[in-house]
Amino acid sequence: MSEKAILFDTSRCSACRGCQVACKCWNDLPSPIEKNANPSTGSYQSPADLGADTRLVVTFNEEAGGSKGVMWAFGRRACQHCTDAPCAAMCPAGAIFKHEETGFVTMDDSKCVGCQYCSTACPFDVPRYSAGLRTTISKCTGCIDRIEQGRAPACVSTCQPEGLLFGDRSEMIARAHERVAALKQRGYENAVVYGESEMGGLHVIQVLKYGVAAHGQIENPQVNPAVALTQIMKPITAVGAGVTVVGLAAMFALGxxxxxxxxxxxxxxxxxxxxxxxxxxxxxxxxxxxxxxxxxxxxxxxxxxxxxx
Structure with missing residues (x-):
């Protein structure tokens, strides 16, 4: 199986939010039913952000402005599935890990120890946590269970205007560049491909019609320096643990x-x-x-x- 990617084309998205519903349905994630559980923020966006039971949010930017007048800049808030995934590098329990065949960054919440290091490491502020008897990670898994059965991720399968596509990463990048070229010809000079090289290459490739900032994405995302420090400390910690064990064994022998x-x-x-x-x-x-x-x-x-x- 070759590397895969989701293509999100903002110029085709109608913000119907069917992808949000599909994500919840497939992953059995509840929605709050209490009155005013999602209070109004003055925007059509709902909910306002990701949460323990919300792994995907369609964002709204009603104030993009520009030479073409009012622009509805829709975006996608979810795991970007980085090639250089700092969340996976930071996780001490292996609860977050890369699916080697597809390149998606998936998770096994049964292994989560609730340390929340991945949240600190993520430059996109994606990982969220449940607050129950045990604190556990919650984020987009890439629907690996569906992909392994030859199916597209749940969000992609429900998108009617083909704002979401799924396939080989190289093909999704090629399609994105074709779309951006067409948009530029129509006067959208800020149109850009996002995800081709960011964080070593993302597995969610995006066509951003009005530019990076207008669609709520991060210009030049960077790995938190704490991640590099953690990787340096891992072998030192391992040596320290070994010395401690040897020391305890020696004291036992002496005793x-x-x-x-x-x-x-x-x-x-x-x-x-x-x-x-x-x-x-x-x-x-x-x-x-x-x-x-x-x-x-x-x-x-x-x-x-x-x-x-």
Whole structure:
């Protein structure tokens, strides 16, 4: 299977939001039914942003402006499926990972430990979390379960005006460039292809009719520096863990056969007395002046003064 991609063509999108509904239906994600659960924001966009139960949002920009008058700049808020996916690099539990055959960044929420590192790493602010008995990750999976069965992602399958297409990544990029060229000929000078090279190449390729900013996308997204630091620290942490294990094993070995005499302290005479023999072990301050290490070594089997029990 070759690398795949979703093509989102904003010039064909009618903002019907059928893709949002399809995503929820396929992934069994509930929508709130309480009164005013999604309060008005003054925009036709609903909901206002992604959430634990909302992995895809069609965005509205009613104030794009420009030489052609009022422009409805629709956008797509969802996982971009980066080739250089910082969320996957940061995840300590393997809950987010790349599907090698398609290039999509998918997830297994059963492995999520709720650390939320992926949210910090994502330059697109995509990963969200459920707030139940256990905090778990929620984001677009790329519908890998559908793709493996030869089907398109749920959002693509429901798009009537073909604002969403799915296929080999190279083909989607070629189609995007053809569309942008046609738009420029019609006077849309800001039309651009987005996703071809950003973050090592995205697996959601977009035709942005009015330019990057108008459709709510990020110019030149960058990996959070914390991701690089984490990758540097991983081998150091691994070495540190190994040294700790070796140290604990050595202390266990040193302690084999160690048996310290039971003693009691007589405050009146200031004598430290052996509980078993009654002999005075020490006179004066009841504090033990020897270190634990010294006691261990003097009581090792075969050592002078040691016990062979």
């Amino acid at each position: 084999v056969g160690y048996k310290r005499d039971k003693v009691v302290y007589n405050a009146e005479t200031e004598d430290t007395i052996s509980y078993e023999s009654g002999e005075v072990v020490k006179h004066g301050d009841g504090q033990d002046e020897k270190t634990i290490k010294e006691h261990i070594f003097e009581n090792l089997p075969g050592k002078k003064g040691g016990h062979n029990e």
